[in-house]
Amino acid sequence: MHLCLMSALQAATPTLRRPCDWCRQRKSRCVREPGQQKCARCILHRHECTYVQGPVPRRRLDRQQSPTRTEDFGLNGLSPSPPGQAVDAASPSRLTGTLGLEPHLHSTYIGPASYHEPTLLDLKSVSTSVNQDMGHPRRVNQSSAFITSADSTSASESQRISDLDQIEASIQPFGPALVKVYFQIVHPLFPILDKGVFLEKYARSYREFSPPLLAAVYLVALDWRLFDRALTKATRVPDTAVLEDLAMRAMSDDMKRAKLSTLQAGLLLLQRVRSTSSTLPAQLLALGQSLGVHVDCSDWSVPDWEKSLRRRLAWALYTHDKWGAIVHGRPSLIPTQIDHSDVGDWDVGPCTLVDFPEATDTGAEEVEGIVDAGLGRAAFIQLIELTKIFSEIVATFCSVGATKKGGLLSRIGTTGTMSLAKPLVMKLREWHSSLPDNLQLGTTYSHRLSTNGPLHLSHMAAELTIHRALLRTLSADTPPALRSTIRTAARARLASAMKLIESLQPEHTQSFWGFAAASQVAMIGSFAGLLWATSAEAEEAVEFVNQLERLRWALQMRASAAPFIHEALRMLDDEVGDLGALRTATSVDYMSWD
Known part of the structure; x- marks a missing residue:
């Protein structure tokens, strides 16, 4: 009778949060999808999902005695909670039911070519649990499944806590201020985090994060510390070199138990223009595929906010893979054409405004923040569309097969290359003409950082890529x-x-630009150098030397407060050197070079 009473109570109370008896015995997370009478594990293993056993009594720990909670931060102001006020750990969490962010678990996507047979995953032994090395399966729709394992099977939890403590100690007491700066300036233009989830976890304890993600957020935010009064007045600035070393070391460890947070951390670390490993982009792409971000998640049994996050992460990874051709000079690893065909391996739905839950936020920060969040979202979506065109440009003019001796471009010559370029030039022109007025470069707003600079610089880099290819095909036989x-x-x-460079105002340069910006600026200088090197007349060559000096001056005037421009100057000097020193030789001896 008692069993019947508990079953009736379960049916009448579908939002019951405590674990069922079977999950409690195995100390595993109990997740029940909306509309289901049983939790996911009981359905999977064909168990009765009962709540007969009472909860294990808990003893509330004092704040000073708690081994896991340090400081509690409010969700809004990120200020310490009043003394003695603890966050209710049993309250509903947005992490419940997630696939890529559940604490102490990590999931690996099972692809169609894997040795795993999807049909057999549903027949896994009842004895399988997340506390065992083999993990347990989780099917998210008819064709997609993951193997979920406990973090303890792949990495040291004590090492994770130690890393987090070191990271937090390195920036104290500026953690809350840096988080605030990050979501005011970086997040609107690079929305690879879920703001609500991050702040929910940060309000409880910094120990709930993966070490590289926490370090990466702090690192990126430090570039904008002048936008916070407390950070501006600080007599001690956190050592970014120490923090970056901690982040990269923790990243290697986090790869063993990769979650969406590992991918987020890697993408943020790529924004550091100083010492990021050049192999990290390829590692992140493989990591993203193991997390299943390349697969359409529209009908997966995960929270809607995680579906939106996965789409944003997928397209952020896509843009980094494509623009990496300029940064690292390596071919893209994602297919050129995104046509959602039956034979494609990139099956991510388009990123739209629906994928930004914060778009419905009417808070003061959304309306009056340092960056217009709405324009940031629009710029992110437009960059994705531009990157699709750029992907075609690189595949057409920069592939090994096209550029090698006797390859496509040498066979079709300048005239044939012009024919290939015309439709791509038209696509770029149509993209640019379709930009709304508020995304035009000259549109700025008082006391707001502009979101538009990176968009127009990327467009310019795509155009220069086409023109550089055309210049390279010129020969003595060209009419x-x-x-x-x-x-x-x-x-x-x-x-x-x-x-474009000379029109950049402080509202542009002080905004978030992203990992490819320095290389895109340096590309302008190398393009001028190509024109100089292929000039047929001394007067024309001098013109391009002057253009390079003009570019260098424009960058020097803007470099002190913009890290990416400072890096572009260094890259420009490495690439073209000081052509101004050749001015005299050019005007006197150049004609003998012909």
Whole structure:
């Protein structure tokens, strides 16, 4: 009778939060999907899902005695909670039912070519639990499944806590201020975190995070510490070198129990322009595939906010893979065409405003923040569309097969290359003309950082990639009229690029630019160097030397407060050196080079 009473209570109270008897015995998380009478594990293993056993009595620990809770932060102001006020650990959490963010668990996507047979996953032994090395299966829809394992099977929990403590100690007492700066400036333009989930966890304890993610948020935010008064007045600035070393070391350990937070951390660490490993992008792509971000998650049995987060993460990974061709000079690892065909391996749904839960937020920070969050979201979506075009450009003009001796471009010559370029130029033109007024470069707002600079610099880099390919096809056999047309168009693109750099205002340069910006700026200088090196007349060569000096001056005037411009200057010096020193030689001896 008691069993019947508990079953009736369960049916009448579908939101009951304590674990069922079977999950309690195995000390595993008990997750019940909306509308289900049984939890996910009881359904999977065909168990009765009962609540007969009473909860184990808990003894509330004093704040000073708690081994896991240090400081509690409120969700809104990120200020310490009043003394003695503890966050209720039993309250509903947004992490319940997630696939990639559940505490102490990590999940690996099972692809169709895996040795695992999806049909057999459903027949796994009842004795299998997340506390065993083999993990347990979780099917998210008819065709997609994951193996979920406990973190303790792959990495040291004590090491994770130690890393977090070191990271937090290195930035104390500025943690809350840095988190606030991050969500005011970086997050609107690079929305790879779920703000609500991050703040929920941060309010409880910094120990709930993966070490590289916490360190990465702090690291990126430190570049904008002047936007917080407490950080501006601080006599001690956190050592970014120490923090970056902690982050990269913790990243290697976190790879053993990878979650979505591991991918988020890696993408943020890529934004550091100083000493990030050049192999990290390829590692992150493999990591993203193991987490299943390349698969359409629209009908998965995970919370809606996680579906949106997965789409944003997938497209952020896509943009990094594609623009990495400029940064690292390596081919893209994601297919060029995103056509959602039946034979494609990139099956991510389009990123739309629906994928930004914060779009419905009407708080003061959303309306009056340092960055217009709405414009940041629009710029993120537009960058994805531009990157799809850039992917075609790189595949057409920069592949090994196209550029090698005897390859496609050498076989079709300058005329054939022009034919390949025309449709891509039209796509770029249509993309640019469709931008709304509030995303135009010249549109800025008082007391707001602009979201538009990175978008227009990326567009310029895509255009220069086409013109650089055309210049490289010129030879002694090219008709003079065609040569003149190509070089005139290239000079016009260089002039436009110079105008873009010179029009950048503090509202642009102080905003978040992303990992590719320095390389895109340096590309303008290398493009001018290419025009200089292929000039047929001394007067024309001098013109491009002057353009380079003009570019260098424009960057020097903006470099002190913008890390990416400072890095672009260094890259420019490495690439073209001081062509100004050749000015005299150019005007006297250049004609003998012909």
